[in-house]
Amino acid sequence: MNNQNGMATLAVVSGILIVIALFSVSVASSGLGDIKKAQNLVEDTRQRANAKAGLDCAIAVFEQKELNPKDVDFSESVFDECENSTGSSIVMIGSESPWLLSATSGYASSNIVVQSGGASAAAFKTTGSLIIDGGNAWTPAKGSKVATADGVDIYECTAIIAGGDVTIDVGNSAAEFTSELSGENEQCHSNFSTHIPANTEPVTNNFDSDILTSQENIDVFQDFFDVPKEKWEEVKSGYDVTLTTGSAVGDETKTAVSDCGASIKSLIASGNKKIWVEGDCMLNGLSGAGSVDNPPTVVIKNGVVGANGAFVFNGTIFQFTVDYAESAIANSWGAYKKTDGTGHILCNNGAMSALCAQIIGGYQDDSDKWGKLPFFFNGSYESFGSYLLDVDNSVSLVRGAFKPGHDEGSEPPGTSGVPMLLKGSIHDF
Numbered sequence: 001m002n003n004q005n006g007m008a009t010l011a012v013v014s015g016i017l018i019v020i021a022l023f024s025v026s027v028a029s030s031g032l033g034d035i036k037k038a039q040n041l042v043e044d045t046r047q048r049a050n051a052k053a054g055l056d057c058a059i060a061v062f063e064q065k066e067l068n069p070k071d072v073d074f075s076e077s078v079f080d081e082c083e084n085s086t087g088s089s090i091v092m093i094g095s096e097s098p099w100l101l102s103a104t105s106g107y108a109s110s111n112i113v114v115q116s117g118g119a120s121a122a123a124f125k126t127t128g129s130l131i132i133d134g135g136n137a138w139t140p141a142k143g144s145k146v147a148t149a150d151g152v153d154i155y156e157c158t159a160i161i162a163g164g165d166v167t168i169d170v171g172n173s174a175a176e177f178t179s180e181l182s183g184e185n186e187q188c189h190s191n192f193s194t195h196i197p198a199n200t201e202p203v204t205n206n207f208d209s210d211i212l213t214s215q216e217n218i219d220v221f222q223d224f225f226d227v228p229k230e231k232w233e234e235v236k237s238g239y240d241v242t243l244t245t246g247s248a249v250g251d252e253t254k255t256a257v258s259d260c261g262a263s264i265k266s267l268i269a270s271g272n273k274k275i276w277v278e279g280d281c282m283l284n285g286l287s288g289a290g291s292v293d294n295p296p297t298v299v300i301k302n303g304v305v306g307a308n309g310a311f312v313f314n315g316t317i318f319q320f321t322v323d324y325a326e327s328a329i330a331n332s333w334g335a336y337k338k339t340d341g342t343g344h345i346l347c348n349n350g351a352m353s354a355l356c357a358q359i360i361g362g363y364q365d366d367s368d369k370w371g372k373l374p375f376f377f378n379g380s381y382e383s384f385g386s387y388l389l390d391v392d393n394s395v396s397l398v399r400g401a402f403k404p405g406h407d408e409g410s411e412p413p414g415t416s417g418v419p420m421l422l423k424g425s426i427h428d429f
Contacts, residue, residue: 047105047107050105054110069114090104101114110429113421113425122159124159126162126164128163130395133398134170135173138403140157141386156188158212160211170199244279258282261284277301280332280351282351305375308377314384316386317387333373335363336348343365375394382401
């Protein structure tokens with residue numbers, strides 16, 4: 001009996017010891033698990049912090065050095081210092097836009113999208129169409145550097161961007177159309193350098209990639225000023241001086257349209273670098289104004305712009321309209337219909353009468369063409385600076401030796417088509 005009680009007691013004690021042992025193992029395991037979880041959490045936090053710090057550093061380097069993944073000499077070694085200081089690995093993922101700039105540490109990564117928005121800087125840019133008559137030598141905007149050969153950097157270039165058609169007619173003379181960079185150690189890629197030989201039939205929308213036509217949703221104002229056109233008054237408030245043109249007879253607040261160019265030149269000579277013009281503007285008299293080292297910007301709102309003659313201007317001209325009727329454009333050129341019922345269009349004796357007389361041979365009695373012509377140049381024009389035009393459904397006309405040259409310093413960053421960091425695209429994993 002005692003033996004049975006002893007066995008029972010031993011069984012109970014053994015059972016209790018087993019329970020205690022199991023409880024002890026459970027407690028120990030739970031403690032070790034919590035410690036392991038804590039260690040994993042610390043390690044995960046450390047890796048995420050390293051990845052985020054690596055990406056922040058890479059973003060700073062990308063922007064400061066104006067890096068371009070499309071450049072033939074682009075190398076991820078530019079991020080070595082960021083990798084060493086943050087303990088992360090930084091790579092550019094992808095062979096073309098969009099790319100992914102990624103910083104990784106352990107299992108954690110932090111990424112941002114790099115995207116090429118397409119070329120938006122050019123020597124001539126218009127929301128409408130452009131007709132070029134005669135030989136021209138254009139200096140286009142430089143985009144991505146795609147190669148280097150024999151010490152010469154080769155770029156994707158953009159001479160013209162148009163929302164509509166582009167027609168180039170060199171005529172029957174010895175004139176030709178070229179689009180080439182002027183620097184000794186730089187040139188446009190062969191696919192981005194339009195050349196139309198002399199004695200060639202008119203060409204429409206069939207060019208190399210430096211002339212972009214029928215561009216959808218083109219917004220010249222937004223691209224240049226980085227704000228919507230509806231906020232033009234905000235842009236105007238940042239300009240040095242405003243020049244209002246019109247009939248100066250009896251109104252000293254207005255400048256005669258024929259004196260517009262000379263007045264702009266005088267304002268630039270006085271130290272003004274940002275000039276705003278309200279109304280029509282005859283550019284004759286502007287010759288010699290501006291500086292290659294510090295070119296001015298001239299904005300012309302709600303008016304037609306013309307020039308007749310030879311001159312050089314080192315600066316950028318931006319022309320745009322807001323709620324401006326086509327009939328007002330036609331009237332600005334001095335084109336009016338006879339009241340005898342014939343529908344014939346004649347030129348009055350206004351400020352633009354000389355240009356009107358040159359246009360009428362081609363436009364004749366087509367009032368629709370007159371109302372779509374915001375810009376007409378005839379002569380020899382050379383500039384260090386772009387001509388930009390934001391007039392919907394317009395058709396600009398250029399005759400003679402028109403030689404605009406893009407000024408890289410005149411436009412906001414990102415307008416050259418060089419890839420940029422896409423804001424709001426950072427993701428952490």
